[in-house]
Amino acid sequence: MLSWSDFDNLLTKYNWTYEEEPNARWVNQYNEELLRAWDANMDIQFVLDPYACAKYLMSYTTKPEREMSLLLEATHKECREGNIVQEAIYRATKMPLTYSSRGFVFVPAHSNSCKFLKSPNILKEMDPEDDNIYMSNLADKYFDRPAEAEFDICMADFASEYEIISIKKNIKNPKTPIKRLQTLNFAINKRCNRNAIIRYPYFNRENYFENLLSLYLPIRSRNELKKPY
Structure with a gap:
């Protein structure tokens, strides 16, 4: 809370007010020469109070x-x-x-999504020239899904409606049929109760729309996106 002396001190200080046009009310103060060299956000203010300037610099540098x-x-x-x-x-x-009543599934639909390396034991047994060093993610399993007509679905529906299981896992009396993937050592099982909620990352404008195309177009390979889109 300001005291009367502080209030009087504020009234005696100089105040600078910029005269702006109505169409420039969302534009920060900038310098044309500095803008060409800096090429980033800029908000220039006149320094009228040394103490306020020092306080601003200290608060900015000690922000982390x-x-x-x-x-x-x-x-x-x-x-x-x-x-x-x-x-x-x-x-x-x-x-x-x-x-929660529903599960969550992260969908790495983008072509540049991160992948996990295989375990060190598996990498030691592999050929040094073999470049297949990454574990398969959900997108890889989607592209390796069975070629039947019922699986002509988009990646979002595949991740939400089907559960990925290992072929080594022994499931007794499954409620829904288990379908083997074409080449990977995994199978898929349709969820019985409720579909899972999908989650996916947000990118810049170009990558964001590529991500949406990969999610909601029923494709068998990423190359199918390059031809029409």
Whole structure:
């Protein structure tokens, strides 16, 4: 709260107000020469108060430290609530912390999605010249789905309606038929109850629309996107 002396001090200081046109109310103050060299966001203000300038510089340079302080404060607050022991036990025993009526599936539909390397034991047994060093993700299994007409579906429906299972897993009395993939050592099983909710990353404009095409067009290969689109 400001005191009367602080309020009087503010009134005696110089204030600078920019005269702007109505169509420039969303444009920050900039310098044309600096803009050509900087090529980034710019908001130039006149410095009329040395103390305010120093305060702004310190708050800007110590911004990461402020974020770390907030994280530490939140961690300390959680520890004081006394729930840390129960959470540690749940995580150590791999018990779920939350329950939901539907499952969630992450769909790496983009062509440049990250992949996990195979385990070191498998890589040691492979030929050094073999470049097949990555584990198959959901997109790879989608493109390897059976060639039957019922599987002419998009990747989003495939991830939501079907569950990926290993062929080594012995499932007794499955409620729905199990279909083997064409080349990969996996099979798919249609979900019985509710479909899963898909999640996918958001990219820039070009990659975002490529991601949507990969998700919602029933294709058998990524090359099918390059011809018409």
